[in-house]
Amino acid sequence: MPKVSRIAAFLENLLFFWLGLALILSFAVDSLSIPAPLQVLGRAHPLILHFPIVLLLMAVVLLWLKDEKLKAAGAWILLLGANLTGITVLAGLLLANEGYDGDVLIWHQWLGIASLGLAMLIYFYRKQTGNFLKITTVTLALTITLTGHFGADLTHGENFLLAPVLQNEVEFVALDDAEVFQHMVRPILEAKCIACHKDGKVKGELRMDDLAGLQKGGKNGPLIVPGDPRESLLIQRINLPEDSKEHMPPKNKAQLTDEELEILQLWVESGSSFEQKVTELPSDAPLFQLASNKFSNQKSYTFDAASDSDIAELNNFFRKVNPVFPGSPALEVAYYGTSAFDPTSLKDLKTIREQIVKLNLNRMPLDQVDLGFLRDFPNLEELQLNFTDVKAGQLSNLEGLENLRNLAISGNKLEPNAVTILGKLSQVKKLFLWNSGLDEDSKNRLSQALSTAQIDFGYDGKGVIYPLNPPKVTFDKVFFQDSMELVLSHPIRTAEIRYTTDGTEPDSISSPLYTDPIWLKKTGEFRAKAFAADWIGSTPTKDVFFKAGIVPVSYQLAYEGNGRYKANGARSLFDHEKGKTTHGSGNWLGFNESPLELEIFLEKNNSPKEISISILLNENAYIFPPEKVEIWTGDQQTWQKIPETESTQSTKMEEARFGVLTFPLPETDFDRVKIRLKPISKLPSWHPGKGAKGWVFVDEILLN
Template identity: 85%
Template sequence: MPKVSRIAAILENLLFFWLGLALILSVAGESLSIPPILQVLGRAHPLILHFPIVLLLMAVVLLWVKDAKLRELGTWTLLLGANLTGLTVLAGLLLANEDYDGDMLVWHQWLGVASLGLAVLIYFYRNKSTQFVKFSTASLALVITLTGHFGADLTHGENFLLAPIQSEEVEFVALDDAEVFQHMVKPILEAKCVACHKEGKVKGELRLDDLAGMQKGGKNGPFVVPGDLKESLLIQRIHLPEESKEHMPPKNKAQLTEEELEILQLWVESGSSFDQKVAELPKETPLFQLASNRFSNQKNYTFDAASDSDIADLNNFFRKVNPVFPGSPALEVAYYGTSAFDPASLKELKSIKAQVVKLNLNRMPLEGVDLAFLRDFPHLEELQLNFTGVQASQLANLEPLESLRNLALSGNQLGADAVEALGKLSQVKRLFLWNSGLDKESQDRLQQALSSAHIDFGFDGKGVIYPLNSPKVSYDKVFFQDSMELILSHPIRKAEIRYTLDGTEPDSLSSPIYTAPIWVKKTGEFRAKAFAADWIGSLPTKDVFFKAGIVPQSYRLAHEGNGRYKANGASSLFDHEKGKTTHGSGNWLGFNESPLELEIFLEKNNSPKEISISILLNETAYIFPPEKVEIWTGNQQNWQKIPETESTQSTKIEEARFGVLTFPLPETGFDQVKIRLKPISKLPSWHPGAGAKGWVFVDEILLN
């Protein structure tokens, strides 16, 4: 027993040694010269800290129980744990002299000392009262927890402890709003560099968690030198061999990807600006190309959607109102038919004024029309007023439109008077003024007033080779019973028209030359282009045509279309009414969350030889070919799945257009067909909405 008492006495005296030395290092540690052997002890801090934490928390539990033997065990556990805490605190204070500073370190340091002090206090006053023991031990448990929290933040990054239970919403950034440093460079630094170069842990005297630290650089040189890869410490270190001591990130940490390396290098090459917007980069630069794949052209609008009834009331034969892409609350409005246009109808848009972001009034007679109604559209971003007869005096109404970014005024004789009004539209980033009556002096003054905007005044056409117009195609109707005549024409007589009937692009060498009307006898996709000497080949004319085929006895859809895209249900697929290229025209069934699953019932002994599916393609609106098409034929007893073929997916963004998927059916008899079209599950990496779920739109299914 005396031997045990001697051990206890030694350990009790050591407590005051640890506590005194800890206070000395806490107050005057920075002015002391730490021998290398003690630096080794300091670096052992992360290795030894876990054991005293466990002992102290065990002691807290044991001192709360009433059993005398367990309380005695708690006393010995507390004594041993307090001594190990003293050793751990000293090691931590020695380690703090190596590239650590900041508020986080101060909190961790003094909470560690407080843990030691509380453990010593509880040990010597453990018999004072039950209330004292309970209050002091509960305080010790809390202080240990906070010490561990700040220690984890120092080692692993801010808020490391609570990160798993906190929501991680991915920031949606539109291309127009993206900043090069904030949204491309900073996330890389935060993920791969900041853990070792931040408040509380400043290796090499370099801080990367604030702008001032980056601009200051570290003890080995400037972090970045604008435009100079050789002198920029960042570029030097990330390109060193991974085995090198100076390579960053260290080889035991997550390394930079090829894309991340490229972004950092291109950022420094481009001037390492901390506030440049992506939209300000030249479009041909690699950094802009990288950014265009990372950020969406579709903005994440946070305002409430308009009611379906308001949108339905506004849609008619001369005005169309549609979401900018399926599911978006933002709306685009377009007017058609000059003769039917009534300026008073513009006031009817008031019910959706908070949702309109695009307004197309091209060729509508607006001369003298009061455009003050536009002031009520807080989110209007694009306004098309080409060939509308607007005058300079009407443009003052556009100045309050803070969200306006794109303005088209081509074909209006504005004259020099318009420069003053247009010069006040500092919010506009793209301005189109072809054939607008502005002389060279007026153009120069306007360009100076709107120095940050891209202004397109058109061109004079001298020495330019022009492209041909696309051929015109004429036919009776989209759906035919037996055959249909296609007639092609072009206003330039010497133009040679070449065409295809299988959806492939015509060329000037191998595609058939049009010489006489074409008779088509099956469903297909038609394309034609015009070619001529001294002219650029035209853009293709595209269209689809459908053989009406067999009428089913009945049909059944497993799921309705998603959202507003339900048309008239399954009957829309067999009504021989072709949808328009606008996805909101009301003729399309759209599927996003669930696939299109359709069962078709046929008359006996009337089995079709092929099935054609009419789809809409519009990559801008997230509408793609289906990811997978599955087709079964059979009857109630036996089913046969036709072999799957690779689905041809979109490879770039094109204009809205029709598509046709045609599949041969087996020659064996059947009276039922099942179809399953699965929407693309993730948009490809080249798309602005990469990773999002796509849509598939269908309007007709034909059996022949």
């Protein structure tokens, strides 16, 4: 018994040591230098914290029981749990030095210390009469729960514990209401980035949970350089191979999907605005195309639906009334037949004036019609008045339509005072004014008056030279057996199409002119450009095509791909499945630490004449052409190395793309081929990661 008492006394005194040390670290940690062994203890905090939680809660339960033996056991468990709580609190305080700060950390820290203090208070005064024990033990259980809640927020994100309850409903966002950052970019950052870069946990001095932190960047510089993905650390880090130390998110965290990577890249390219709406993007912009698939075109409306009888009564042979989409209370109205148009019929629309959001009066004779009836349509968003002979004075009735966003008045000859009247329609965001008769001065004044609107004055190509669209290439498939037909076309019939099959840039003079379908008979990089008088030559159409060639008997890799870039091993190199331009698509073998070394076994008397290697190039992701390519041919007894050709290296940052390396093989008989591709050992000085080791990515090898 004395021995037990001595242990109890030691543990009791140790409690005051833990509490005192915890208070010292809490108030003086900024002036202390934490040695490496103690940093290891700090990082053990998530590992050991579960033990004291269980012990303290178990002690709370036992201390409530009436059995004295169980109460005594509870006291011992409480003493042990309190000591483990002290160690856990100290470990947490040491860990807090590694990039954690903010209000969540403060709550977690002081609630942890409070848990230690309460455990000590209950232990030393557990024999007090009255409600002391009940109140303090319930308070301890609540304090432990809150400590765990704030700890989970630190490591897993805000409201991690209650997330399943709080996020049952998915927010409906209509395309017209969607914002690029708020609804496309922010959800990605919240899901994949903010857990490590937020209030309470600021790794790399970077906060991503508020706009100020995103704009400021971290210790390595600006996170985002608007319009320049190559200089933006965000884009650089997410495109690094997953095994890279600087790749984000870290490889033990959930990775970005291909769509998420594309959204972040396109957002930065488009200027990384924090306020831009999706509808303000050009309709042909890739980011808008992604958004149109992501968000519904079905805008939600709060007003009541019109009665079916009213809609049925208004529908006739010259007027159609329909919901803008099935089930919507919003209505669109269109008039047809100029000769049958009766201006007095416009008054009939008053029965559905609350529900009309689109009104099409194109080609109706409105020159003598009072458009004042439109003021009764509070939710009108789109008005079509093309070729209706309306005058500027009639358009003054539109000023009070607060929801009018799209106005089309093309084909109407407008008077000089039209600029003054239209300039007051500040609510309009898209204005169509083809063939309006406005001179250049009037157009400029209107553009200044409606500076936030997109105004389409129609096409005027005087003195302007535009680039051609690239040619369209039609083909069956990327891999072919003996030969494959390529058909080129261009919407401008007078355009000439020039092409190459060796990966070089076509020019307007020396490159072959396309006249008939092209028959490809070997592996190569195909490029085509369009040229025409009074036009700028198009950007090239680029494609890589592969002749399937000889099927090996077997093959063997000396090393697997590095990290997660192992695809299906050597089989991936001969499966005729082309990888995507994203290196994480699962079809690529990536090599960084070790070279690609492959031995191929062939049938006898079936020696190929050339070998082609399909590679990926993406300088942003450290993926370069190989530094050296070595090829041997031979049989069971001898090997012959073919002469090396110097590899052409990248000289600048470019978009992700495919490449092909083709090498001739000797005319001798052989039944084995050995290939060795060495990754670039040091990235060049112009690259942001200069000096780092590069990657080689391969997805297909073909023998012909």
